[in-house]
Amino acid sequence: MSETSSAPSFIRLFGRYLRDQGLPVTQQRESVAEVIFTSTAHLSVDEIEERLRERGDRIGKATIYRTMDLLVKSRLVEEHDFGEGFKRYEHRLSQQPIHEHLICLECGSVTEFESPEIHRVERRIREEYGFKPARHRVEIYGLCKSCHEAGAVLPEDGLFCPIETV
Amino acid sequence: MSETSSAPSFIRLFGRYLRDQGLPVTQQRESVAEVIFTSTAHLSVDEIEERLRERGDRIGKATIYRTMDLLVKSRLVEEHDFGEGFKRYEHRLSQQPIHEHLICLECGSVTEFESPEIHRVERRIREEYGFKPARHRVEIYGLCKSCHEAGAVLPEDGLFCPIETV
DNA sequence: CTCAGTGCAAACCGTTTGCAGAACG
DNA sequence: CGTTCTGCAAACGGTTTGCACTGAG
Numbered sequence: 001m002s003e004t005s006s007a008p009s010f011i012r013l014f015g016r017y018l019r020d021q022g023l024p025v026t027q028q029r030e031s032v033a034e035v036i037f038t039s040t041a042h043l044s045v046d047e048i049e050e051r052l053r054e055r056g057d058r059i060g061k062a063t064i065y066r067t068m069d070l071l072v073k074s075r076l077v078e079e080h081d082f083g084e085g086f087k088r089y090e091h092r093l094s095q096q097p098i099h100e101h102l103i104c105l106e107c108g109s110v111t112e113f114e115s116p117e118i119h120r121v122e123r124r125i126r127e128e129y130g131f132k133p134a135r136h137r138v139e140i141y142g143l144c145k146s147c148h149e150a151g152a153v154l155p156e157d158g159l160f161c162p163i164e165t166v
Numbered sequence: 167m168s169e170t171s172s173a174p175s176f177i178r179l180f181g182r183y184l185r186d187q188g189l190p191v192t193q194q195r196e197s198v199a200e201v202i203f204t205s206t207a208h209l210s211v212d213e214i215e216e217r218l219r220e221r222g223d224r225i226g227k228a229t230i231y232r233t234m235d236l237l238v239k240s241r242l243v244e245e246h247d248f249g250e251g252f253k254r255y256e257h258r259l260s261q262q263p264i265h266e267h268l269i270c271l272e273c274g275s276v277t278e279f280e281s282p283e284i285h286r287v288e289r290r291i292r293e294e295y296g297f298k299p300a301r302h303r304v305e306i307y308g309l310c311k312s313c314h315e316a317g318a319v320l321p322e323d324g325l326f327c328p329i330e331t332v
Numbered sequence: 333c334t335c336a337g338t339g340c341a342a343a344c345c346g347t348t349t350g351c352a353g354a355a356c357g
Numbered sequence: 358c359g360t361t362c363t364g365c366a367a368a369c370g371g372t373t374t375g376c377a378c379t380g381a382g
Contacts, residue, residue, distance in 0.1 A: 024356045024361060045346080060364045065347065083247045085372095086346055102297050111295060117283040122306060125279060130311030131268050134320050139303045140288060145296030154300050190381045192337060211371080226339045231372065251347095252371055336381085343374070348367105355362070 007037035010076060010093055017074040031057045032067040036077060042088040042101075042110045082110070082139065099136075104144035106152040111144065173203035176242060176259055183240040197223045198233040202243060208254040208267075208276045248276070248305065265302075270310035272318040277310065 014033045015025045035051045036043065043051070045064050052059050068089055071077035080088045082103055088110075100118070102111040115138055122133040143152055180199045181191045201217045202209065209217075211230050218225050234255055237243035246254045248269055254276075266284070268277040281304055288299040309318055 022361095026356070026362065028363070061346095062348075062365080063363055066362085081247065081249045102291060102295065104297075105300060111297065113291065113295065115287055117287055118304075121281055121283055121304075125268060125306055129268065129277065129279065130314065131270075131277065131306070132309040132314050133306045134271060134308040136306045137303065138284075138287075140291060140297070140299045141302065142300040143298040148296065148298050188336095190336065192381070194338070227371095228340080228373075229338055232337085334382090336379105338377105338379070340377095341375095344372080346370100348369070350367080351365095353363085353365105356360085357358105 006093060007034070010037045010091065014071065014074055014076055017076070018070070023070070028057075028059045028063050029067050029070070031055070031059060032064055033071065036071065036089060037091050037093065039091075042080060042082075042090045044084075044086050044088050046086075048089070084108075100138040101140070102144065103139060103141050104147055105141055105154060106143055106147035109144055172259060173200070176203045176257065180237065180240055180242055183242070184236070189236070194223075194225045194229050195233050195236070197221070197225060198230055199237065202237065202255060202257050203259065205257075208246060208248075208256045210250075210252050210254050212252075214255070250274075266304040267306070268310070269305055269307050270313055271307055271320060272309055272313035275310055 011030065011033045014037075015030070018025045018029065031052055032048065035048050035055070039051070041047075045061065045068065048064055048068075049059070049061060052064075068077070068079070068087075071089070072079050076092055078090050078092055080090060080101070082088060082101070100113050100115045102113060103109075104111075118136055118138055122136065125131050125133060143154065177196065177199045180203075181196070184191045184195065197218055198214065201214050201221070205217070207213075211227065211234065214230055214234075215225070215227060218230075234243070234245070234253075237255070238245050242258055244256050244258055246256060246267070248254060248267070266279050266281045268279060269275075270277075284302055284304055288302065291297050291299060309320065
């Protein structure tokens, strides 16, 4: 995916956040922040580690995990769990009101989209159930355009069972 | 949560599914199926194990996991990952068109609700992005009525960082 | 009687933690 | 210089797997 022009200022914001918290701004933390803020992808820790290695940084996984915690706490980065068995991280720079995700079951790519409808749903939920919404997650799984055009089909999970109440 | 009157027929359907696949209908598989089909809750494997123990069945975790795979393949049970670090399972008996979930961040309770809006969203996604939706996940996290009324508040995650492009 | 299932324990895998040595401020 | 961080390796917790034994058909 592409680069982010205002990444430097976000990296600076993270530095300020650390200083405000009385935490050291280390080389490792800056490197991890650079990787996240210069990508618009939804990166896993393994992918972050790989990109760090490509840049010549050799940073232990534990440090990456610890830095991700800080980035999430700083609110500059969002954590996602798309049910793949590991987490993904996305900086909040590009995604102003665009919070929802399309996940391709073939290639794993993640596309963001906006869903104004969800706010109406949340209002309804508050009225009908007395439930107070704090955050939500709207994810649509399927085939992205290019995989679909490439002829990919969904596994359909094979087996199934006729639902009929005998 | 409550009982399900048509659980017996669902258990029978699972037995038929197994036979159709040429798989043995064992006592353990029947016990596990009984536990899920007689509950409307979203159960974790640990909770299933505990309920089995309460009934006097002592079934190994490995067997429970293996049976859950079969139940999911049979399409009689749905797997959920609410980001708790483990999976939850829900039978498909009660939830006809009701697929979405409200998850209480205080007590962990899960309430189902229906969201017709999502179908409109999926249609739009197909048209705008060429993305072919297969399934979706709409989850709203917040405080359920009783926790809210009991005065619970959301942690607000403490720290944050002013988002301003310097 | 045969083939798949079960239970146990070990393996797995993403993530977390403890600790000695290295850096930040 | 004290305090926090880093890297390594070991620990963790949910899930999966290998294997000898049991049980369904």
